[in-house]
Amino acid sequence: MQPLDSYHLFLNIFVAVVMPLLILANVMGWGARTPVNDFLWRDHTNFMRISMVIIGLLALWSMVQLAAHFGLISTGLADVAMPVLGVPFLILAIVEIWLAFRALQDYLRMRRNGA
Secondary structure: OOOOOHHHHHHHHHHHHHHHHHHHHHHHOOOOOOHHHHHHHHHOHHHHHHHHHHHHHHHHHHHHHHHHHOOOOOHHHHHHHHHHHHHHHHHHHHHHHHHHHHHHHHHHHHHHOOO
């Protein structure tokens, strides 16, 4: 693993701090009460749950990179952790794309029918 330059350092810090807050806001219901957000949480809960897991994996990925950068874990451990986090991320991303397509179809169908 290469050391992080300043841009990637700030980006990883931002992701490691903001993404868990985003998960907390969604789980606690502090987010904006928009019709789309209500629709997704009501009718497509699996899509939203997988979204939260993907955001959590993204935050964990950044935390591992930061821990390796600052010497809290060895680079060898970070090199092993990256595929361990990356493979589930890839699988969930494919599932997320499929669920997003289904949610978009349902939302457009609902809008077309005037509901």
